[in-house]
Amino acid sequence: MSTAFPAIAQEGTGFNVNPEHDELLKVEQLHVAYGEVEAVQEVSLSMRRGQVLTVIGRNGAGKSTLLQALIGLLAYRGSISFEGRSIDSADVESRVRFGMNLVPEKRELFVSMSVEDNLILGAFHRRRLGAADRFSSLQEVYRRFPRLEERKQQLAGTLSGGERQMLAMGRALMGRPKLLLLDEPSLGLAPRVVADVFRVIRDLKQAGVSILLVEQNARAALHVADYAYVMETGRVVLKGEAKQLLKDQRLMQSYLGAAASITSIGLASSNGMGRWVPG
Numbered sequence: 001m002s003t004a005f006p007a008i009a010q011e012g013t014g015f016n017v018n019p020e021h022d023e024l025l026k027v028e029q030l031h032v033a034y035g036e037v038e039a040v041q042e043v044s045l046s047m048r049r050g051q052v053l054t055v056i057g058r059n060g061a062g063k064s065t066l067l068q069a070l071i072g073l074l075a076y077r078g079s080i081s082f083e084g085r086s087i088d089s090a091d092v093e094s095r096v097r098f099g100m101n102l103v104p105e106k107r108e109l110f111v112s113m114s115v116e117d118n119l120i121l122g123a124f125h126r127r128r129l130g131a132a133d134r135f136s137s138l139q140e141v142y143r144r145f146p147r148l149e150e151r152k153q154q155l156a157g158t159l160s161g162g163e164r165q166m167l168a169m170g171r172a173l174m175g176r177p178k179l180l181l182l183d184e185p186s187l188g189l190a191p192r193v194v195a196d197v198f199r200v201i202r203d204l205k206q207a208g209v210s211i212l213l214v215e216q217n218a219r220a221a222l223h224v225a226d227y228a229y230v231m232e233t234g235r236v237v238l239k240g241e242a243k244q245l246l247k248d249q250r251l252m253q254s255y256l257g258a259a260a261s262i263t264s265i266g267l268a269s270s271n272g273m274g275r276w277v278p279g
């Protein structure tokens with residue numbers, strides 16, 4: 001069933017250009033352990049191209065571990081395929097080249113480098129496409145995040161929490177990923193900034209970017225997602241259409257407790273960081 005990976009599949013000008021494989025990601029029976037600790041157990045999930053899938057769950061549920069296994073940072077048992085092709089033997093660099101990109105929980109920016117240099121590093125695996133490709137990616141990111149353009153010469157370490165998150169997302173977009181893996185993008189941000197982050201996610205979805213969003217902020221995540229998986233102590237305990245889960249207060253409370261009772265965030269306000277201008 002697997003087909004050869006066309007080497008230039010992610011080198012088009014749009015984000016998602018290969019309609020042949022409707023199933024973008026398929027994870028079967030994934031297990032990840034830290035020594036004796038089985039952090040992820042028997043996790044299976046799948047997502048289609050263009051979808052926003054969310055994995056929600058309390059702190060320690062195994063969400064970050066799942067994402068790190070997907071991008072190839074952690075060893076695992078089980079199988080992962082991307083666009084119909086097994087990637088189990090592919091290292092992180094190859095997975096990034098295939099079109100996966102992780103925005104880690106800790107952002108992991110180069111704090112003593114400028115905003116623009118951080119962005120340029122995001123296009124590293126596309127370097128052979130040359131300066132024109134890099135320039136158009138930069139322009140696209142600056143259109144999406146005007147604040148980053150205003151601060152492009154500033155050191156990343158001097159940015160606010162919200163700006164750092166935008167920079168981490170912008171850096172990932174520089175690589176024109178087919179699948180964006182977002183690890184708790186709202187973590188530690190003020191509510192107003194959280195709203196901006198979720199607006200960006202919604203805009204990316206409208207632009208056709210496929211996103212796997214890991215969040216503790218269940219309500220906000222379910223508002224933007226198509227489909228959701230709920231994790232508890234390493235396992236998927238519930239899955240369904242995001243709209244349906246959102247309605248199920250009893251399930252939400254029992255699996256997510258306080259995280260589920262975070263009130264719906266307003267998506268209408270803007271401080272200009274996440275303004276979306278169609279390109």
Ligand SMILES: Nc1ncnc2c1ncn2[C@@H]1O[C@H](COP(=O)(O)OP(=O)(O)O)[C@@H](O)[C@H]1O
Nearest residue numbers: 034037039057058059060061062063064065066
């Ligand atoms: N580097 C590590 N070494 C040992 N245990 C870890 C490590 N990272 C995470 N864990 C454990 O694995 C489980 C899942 O953690 P994690 O994936 O970070 O959860 P989440 O992202 O949902 O908060 C937790 O019990 C956590 O303590």
Ligand SMILES: [Mg+2]
Nearest residue numbers: 063064105184
């Ligand atoms: Mg985590």
